[in-house]
Amino acid sequence: MLAETICSAVSAAGLGIAAVTAYRxxxxxxxxxxxxxxxxxxxxxxxxxxxxxxxxxxPSVWLGFGLLGLAWLLFMTTRAIERRGVGTRKERKAAAKTAQRDAVAPAASAPSLGGGLPAAQPQAKPKQQDDATGEDFSDIEAILKKHGI
Incomplete structure (x- = not known):
C-alpha cells in the first residue's frame, strides 16, 4: 500500500513538472x-x-538469491581453475598421455640448437678476390661461415 502511494505521488509530481515545462x-x-x-x-x-x-x-526470496549467487561463484571459480590448467594429478597425467598419443613424434623433444654431431663442413674455396672491383667480402664470408652457410 505504501509503495502504491509513493508511485502515485511521484507520477503526480512529474505531471506537474511537465505542465510547468510546457508553460515555458x-x-x-x-x-x-x-x-x-x-x-x-x-x-x-x-x-x-x-x-x-x-x-x-x-527472507526466503533473499535466501534464494544468495544461493544463486553462490552457485554462480562456484561455476566461475571452477572455470578459472580449468583455464589455468590446474587440476588433480590424475587429470594432468591423463592429459599428458593424450597429448603424447596425439603427437606426431612422441619420442621427439624440443628442437635442439646444437650439441649434436657436427654437420659435414663443405670444403672452403680459396679466397679469390676480384682486384678489378676492389671490394673485400671477407667480413661477409666470416658471418656466413659463423652461421654455417
Whole structure:
C-alpha cells in the first residue's frame, strides 16, 4: 500500500513538472517528462509494484538469491581453475598421455640448437678476390661461415 502511494505521488509530481515545462514553451521536454512520470502509475496499475514488494520483503526470496549467487561463484571459480590448467594429478597425467598419443613424434623433444654431431663442413674455396672491383667480402664470408652457410 505504501509503495502504491509513493508511485502515485511521484507520477503526480512529474505531471506537474511537465505542465510547468510546457508553460515555458518547451513542449518536447514536457512530453518526455510526462512520459517518464506516467511509468510509476502504470507499474502500480499492472501489479508489478505489488509483486516487487512481495519479493523484496520475504527472507526466503533473499535466501534464494544468495544461493544463486553462490552457485554462480562456484561455476566461475571452477572455470578459472580449468583455464589455468590446474587440476588433480590424475587429470594432468591423463592429459599428458593424450597429448603424447596425439603427437606426431612422441619420442621427439624440443628442437635442439646444437650439441649434436657436427654437420659435414663443405670444403672452403680459396679466397679469390676480384682486384678489378676492389671490394673485400671477407667480413661477409666470416658471418656466413659463423652461421654455417
Amino acid at each position: 514553451k518547451r513542449f518536447l521536454a514536457a512530453t518526455r517528462i510526462a512520459a517518464y512520470s506516467l511509468v510509476p502509475i502504470g507499474l502500480v496499475l499492472t501489479g508489478v509494484v505489488q509483486w516487487v514488494s512481495d519479493i523484496a520483503f520475504r
